[in-house]
Amino acid sequence: MLLQRIFASVLLLACVGLALMAWPYQAAFSYEPVGPRAFPLLMLGLMGLALMYMVFRPAPIKHDADEPPMDRETLTKIGICVVLLLVFAGTFEPLGFIVASILIGIPMARLYGGRWVPSIVIITLMAVGLYLLFDKVMDVPLPLGVLDVLEN
Amino acid sequence: MDTLGYLGQGFGVALSPYNLVTALCGTLIGTVVGLLPGLGPINGVALLIPIAFALGLPPESALILLAAVYLGCEYGGRISSILLNIPGEASTVMTTLDGYPMARKGLAGVALSLSAWSSFIGAFIATCGMVLFAPLLAKWAIAFGPAEYFVLMVFAIVCLGGMAGDRPLKTFIAALIGLFLSTVGIDANSGVYRFTGDNIHLTDGIQFVVLVLGLFSISEILLLLEKTHHGQEAVKATGRMMFNFKEASAVFVVNIRCGVLGFIMGVLPGAGATLASAVAYMTEKRIAGAKGTFGQGDMRGLAAPETAIGGAACGALVPMLTLGVPGSGTTAVMIGALSLYNITPGPLLFQQQPDIVWGLIASLFVANIMLVILNIPMIRIFTRILAVPNWALVPVIAIITGIGVYAVHATTFDLFLMIGIGIFGYILRKLDFPLSPVLLGFILGGLMEQNLRRALSISNGALEILWSSPITFGVWVLTAIMLLMPIIRIWRKRSAAQRAIADV
Numbered sequence: 001m002l003l004q005r006i007f008a009s010v011l012l013l014a015c016v017g018l019a020l021m022a023w024p025y026q027a028a029f030s031y032e033p034v035g036p037r038a039f040p041l042l043m044l045g046l047m048g049l050a051l052m053y054m055v056f057r058p059a060p061i062k063h064d065a066d067e068p069p070m071d072r073e074t075l076t077k078i079g080i081c082v083v084l085l086l087v088f089a090g091t092f093e094p095l096g097f098i099v100a101s102i103l104i105g106i107p108m109a110r111l112y113g114g115r116w117v118p119s120i121v122i123i124t125l126m127a128v129g130l131y132l133l134f135d136k137v138m139d140v141p142l143p144l145g146v147l148d149v150l151e152n
Numbered sequence: 153m154d155t156l157g158y159l160g161q162g163f164g165v166a167l168s169p170y171n172l173v174t175a176l177c178g179t180l181i182g183t184v185v186g187l188l189p190g191l192g193p194i195n196g197v198a199l200l201i202p203i204a205f206a207l208g209l210p211p212e213s214a215l216i217l218l219a220a221v222y223l224g225c226e227y228g229g230r231i232s233s234i235l236l237n238i239p240g241e242a243s244t245v246m247t248t249l250d251g252y253p254m255a256r257k258g259l260a261g262v263a264l265s266l267s268a269w270s271s272f273i274g275a276f277i278a279t280c281g282m283v284l285f286a287p288l289l290a291k292w293a294i295a296f297g298p299a300e301y302f303v304l305m306v307f308a309i310v311c312l313g314g315m316a317g318d319r320p321l322k323t324f325i326a327a328l329i330g331l332f333l334s335t336v337g338i339d340a341n342s343g344v345y346r347f348t349g350d351n352i353h354l355t356d357g358i359q360f361v362v363l364v365l366g367l368f369s370i371s372e373i374l375l376l377l378e379k380t381h382h383g384q385e386a387v388k389a390t391g392r393m394m395f396n397f398k399e400a401s402a403v404f405v406v407n408i409r410c411g412v413l414g415f416i417m418g419v420l421p422g423a424g425a426t427l428a429s430a431v432a433y434m435t436e437k438r439i440a441g442a443k444g445t446f447g448q449g450d451m452r453g454l455a456a457p458e459t460a461i462g463g464a465a466c467g468a469l470v471p472m473l474t475l476g477v478p479g480s481g482t483t484a485v486m487i488g489a490l491s492l493y494n495i496t497p498g499p500l501l502f503q504q505q506p507d508i509v510w511g512l513i514a515s516l517f518v519a520n521i522m523l524v525i526l527n528i529p530m531i532r533i534f535t536r537i538l539a540v541p542n543w544a545l546v547p548v549i550a551i552i553t554g555i556g557v558y559a560v561h562a563t564t565f566d567l568f569l570m571i572g573i574g575i576f577g578y579i580l581r582k583l584d585f586p587l588s589p590v591l592l593g594f595i596l597g598g599l600m601e602q603n604l605r606r607a608l609s610i611s612n613g614a615l616e617i618l619w620s621s622p623i624t625f626g627v628w629v630l631t632a633i634m635l636l637m638p639i640i641r642i643w644r645k646r647s648a649a650q651r652a653i654a655d656v
Contacts, residue, residue, distance in 0.1 A: 021347060039601040043328055082374070082571065089570075090564070092554065101551045105547040111543075112376070140202065
């Protein structure tokens with residue numbers, strides 16, 4: 001309940017902020033009655049009303065029967081996972097697809113309970129395999145990064 | 153008569169060897185994607201959009217591929233719900249109720265093939281319905297002006313909330329988030345940059361694929377972290393694989409009833425497969441009465457939701473093709489795919505590109521038959537895929553998702569944006585918000601704003617145009633009814649509770 005109230009309040013603040021941001025949106029010269037400002041403001045306004053209702057009357061959350069309660073361990077895991085994904089996005093171009101995938105794939109496999117040796121073997125094979133599949137077979141260009149030298 | 157001619161032409165397109173292979177690949181990929189935890193039809197279709205584009209598939213083949221993946225995913229989801237008792241998505245929850253007990257009784261193979269057969273009948277009925285009604289609806293929809301379209305989209309959004317049942321407010325908020333996100337980027341009419349924060353990568357708006365994969369894949373990856381209990385033993389599919397004639401005829405009436413029901417529910421915006429399967433199961437349970445063994449492996453309990461899902465999945469394509477208004481998350485993704493090919497779904501599509509429309513409809517028939525046939529030899533391989541542990545699966549899903557996003561624009565900004573959206577999606581999910589309304593809102597947002605502005609330009613700013621024509625007025629009345637539905641439901645529940653207290 002409390003979580004929902006906090007979430008709704010934060011989102012409500014974001015709505016207000018975005019509405020302020022949208023306020024100065026005016027077309028330089030206009031030949032239509034509705035400018036670029038009306039629709040976003042309308043959506044933000046409706047969302048604000050709904051969120052306000054939620055702040056005061058939050059609905060109880062239904063949990064699945066098999067869903068474990070959130071604890072510190074799960075939160076840490078989720079934090080690590082998010083960091084790994086960010087590292088993936090950050091190193092995707094500089095280090096290249098294969099290196100970046102191996103770099104985050106192995107810790108991620110460990111995070112989900114894999115053992116060291118199988119994780120390393122499978123992720124490395126997958127990274128190279130996916131590169132060949134997408135870049136060579138399917139024509140989706142992927143960066144090679146530091147492995148660029150191998151190409152020639 | 154015209155329609156039959158067009159349908160023949162469609163089969164000509166769908167049965168060309170190239171498209172047959174495409175459909176076969178699509179059904180296979182779809183089944184595997186649907187099987188794996190963490191990937192559903194929405195991610196499956198979204199991931200394939202950039203790839204289909206990169207492969208240089210012609211539009212009709214790309215659409216056939218996506219439709220085949222869609223049907224394949226539904227089928228794959230069925231395998232995990234029958235053998236593992238884990239529904240891949242909301243719509244297959246009803247399948248587990250009788251499907252898993254059947255598998256426990258040693259009828260796993262029969263349950264799988266019977267469900268494929270049921271779904272085939274459902275899809276067949278719905279496709280026939282589509283052939284009959286879609287051209288009529290398209291002809292009628294040509295009379296729609298911008299005002300009518302705007303009101304229709306309001307109706308679609310409200311329907312979502314009204315039909316969603318237990319959490320209309322959250323559904324409504326989710327849809328509004330999507331509608332708002334669609335306004336990010338340069339405004340096409342005036343050239344004003346909206347909510348871009350001077351970021352050059354946002355000028356074009358949020359990429360559709362980025363939003364979908366962030367919301368559905370990344371949030372699912374994070375969600376899988378919580379469920380560390382892995383390796384639930386799948387029921388071995390041994391013994392007889394095929395249902396026999398007696399079993400098929402025992403559920404035939406159920407199939408017909410639920411197929412029609414599924415089609416109607418699928419056509420309504422916002423209702424979709426989840427509601428259709430639930431209603432079908434409940435209705436059949438009531439019809440069977442005390443004689444049924446629902447919940448302990450009754451074949452009718454398996455056939456009913458499966459037929460309804462098959463019917464609804466195809467029915468959902470009707471509003472998408474004829475009006476350009478998607479009725480479900482997956483059809484919203486398909487509209488996104490079509491717009492990549494610069495095809496605007498809508499009434500004119502039937503006249504301008506009959507190859508695409510009828511080719512798609514015909515390929516639905518073909519893909520459905522393929523799925524029934526595939527079931528028999530492939531089921532053992534598919535069950536083996538279920539045994540892939542999460543630790544090997546999740547990194548691969550993450551990496552492929554990254555490729556899918558990178559393939560659209562080749563910028564790492566999109567990757568970061570996807571992760572941000574994913575975290576937001578995860579929070580929404582934890583707080584019990586449904587996610588597909590966000591997607592629908594995002595797709596409808598652009599259309600809605602354009603139509604609203606066009607309508608008001610026509611009337612020079614007078615708002616009466618939004619309700620003056622008979623069509624708009626009628627749709628507003630329907631919208632009002634939809635808005636009242638959850639309120640009435642809550643009120644009835646409350647008075648029932650009070651009566652219960654009074655009885656005690």
